[in-house]
Amino acid sequence: MTYRALMFDIDGTLTNSQPAYARVMRIVLAEYGKSFTDADAQTTFPMAAEQAMAHLGIAADQFDHFQARYEAVMADHFSDITLYDGMTTVFEQLPADLKVGIVTSQRRNEIEAGMRDYPIMDRMNVVIGADDTDKIKPDPLPLLTALEKVGVHPSEALFVGDSLSDEQTAAAAGVDFGLAVWGMDPNADHQQTTYRLATPLAILDVL
Template identity: 70%
Template sequence: MTYQAIMFDIDGTLTNSQPVYTTVMRAVLKEFGRDFSDDDAQLTFPMAAEQALAHLGIEADEVDRFQVRYEAVMADHFTDIKLFPGIETMMAQLPSDVKLGIVTSQRRNEMDTVMAPHAPVMAHMDVTIGADDTPKRKPDPLPLLTALKRVNVTPENALFVGDSLSDEKTAAAANVDFGLAGWGMDPNASHQTVAHHFEHPADIAALYH
């Protein structure tokens, strides 16, 4: 099937952000008197922020303070976040009439800052939905459905590409085919509802050739 729209997650799908996430989380958690192991990083990276902080033992009344510190430290590392190899080429190879977009759990200011150095990729985007653009976040289907509504494409004619179980659940709840980004996938996740398992970004463009 050739899709009329493809929506993308950012972290672990477009950008190889886990190394920077690990560095920043380790620094901020140290301020809160907590350690952050490589296993913690692997486990919490695909999670929504609230879920990750709860898993790490950050109390509810500490979450806002933690988020402020996290965003402040991350601001010094945004330029260290790189696209996965092949992303920019893949975007350029997709047909011009395919609607492209981003659906992410990042807040809009973070999304805009992370993707600012990657103008050639962002130039292809017809819609971007961040965590503060809808009242509910992934894995609720609302962000993905909102993006598709804005580009006037029905769910059955769309593909959502992501790397996590949360992305898979989002696609399933929205009745959208899910494409697993194998280059960034969580190795501990047990994916069940996958229409396409992409080993390289070029595999996405190959759907149209």
């Protein structure tokens, strides 16, 4: 299969951000008198902010305050987040005519703050975050919006992600899915995967 577009999730796919996420969530949730276990981190990591907060029992009228505190604390931990090994090499070797982008449940300000120092961002043709569409993953709208913006049909695209939500998004959009095994939850039951990618460099083998 020759793909004309390659779309990525961020957390657990491009960046190894779960340790920083867990650290920050423990700090912020402690302010609410709540604990945050390793199991909570595994469950909520792939979720959009509002979904994670609801799952953790944060009242809806506290969402804005919680998100603001999370972003403020995370600002001190961006240095703890790194690209996965091999990802820079992947981007250096992508075909020049391939449309590349990001489809994430992060908000725009999180994307800009967390990813701005990575040269791979210069290669992105499109970036769709949680506040760019009316619906978020696993609804297909964010992925379909990204592909529409780069003028590529879903049948000619590959979406690489680490979560069941990413897999469901790709399936609903009619897009092939590459499972980022390096960042996936080992307990997740993936059933709609086109490729199981053991390392970032495996992406180059399917293009």
